[in-house]
Amino acid sequence: MKPPTARRLATSLGAAALLACTGPAWADRYSDAIADARAGRYDSALSTLQELVVQAPRRQDYRHDLVTVLSWSERHAQALEASRTLRLATTPDYVLAAIGKSAQAQGDTARAEQAYGV
Numbered sequence: 001m002k003p004p005t006a007r008r009l010a011t012s013l014g015a016a017a018l019l020a021c022t023g024p025a026w027a028d029r030y031s032d033a034i035a036d037a038r039a040g041r042y043d044s045a046l047s048t049l050q051e052l053v054v055q056a057p058r059r060q061d062y063r064h065d066l067v068t069v070l071s072w073s074e075r076h077a078q079a080l081e082a083s084r085t086l087r088l089a090t091t092p093d094y095v096l097a098a099i100g101k102s103a104q105a106q107g108d109t110a111r112a113e114q115a116y117g118v
Contacts, residue, residue, distance in 0.1 A: 034065065042073035053082075060086075064095045071098035076105040088114055 029048050037045035049066040056062060063082065070079035079102040088096065096115045103112035112118075 030062065033069075037065070037069045037072065042069060045069050046073065046075075064092060067102075068095055068098040071102045074105075076102035080106060080108065080111065 030052060033045045033048035033052070036042075036048070046066070046069055049062060049069060052059070052062040053066055063086065067079050067083045067086070070076075070082060079098060083095075083099045083102075086095070086099075088099075091099075096117070100112045100115035103109070103115060
């Protein structure tokens with residue numbers, strides 16, 4: 001049997017990392033973050049959501065909820081920054097409302113109008 005090449009090893013490690021980000025433990029962490037946010041424990045929720053976004057950047061639900069919780073916690077500049085990569089046409093209404101709220105709070109009328117579909 002041949003020893004693993006650096007490329008195969010890197011691919012295997014990448015696959016293992018991806019599985020770790022989408023497995024049951026991550027689902028539990030996501031559920032806990034949502035529960036924390038709904039209970040007003042924003043710091044805890046944001047810490048987890050930020051980590052989830054970094055670990056699984058293609059998971060739009062993580063980014064959607066990060067933007068929403070940032071807005072709920074009055075961190076409007078951060079909410080707007082986190083929302084910049086979202087395609088508003090495919091973004092859920094609850095996230096658009098959070099973006100609109102944060103844009104209004106920051107005086108960004110154009111972004112608020114985009115989010116509200118005006």
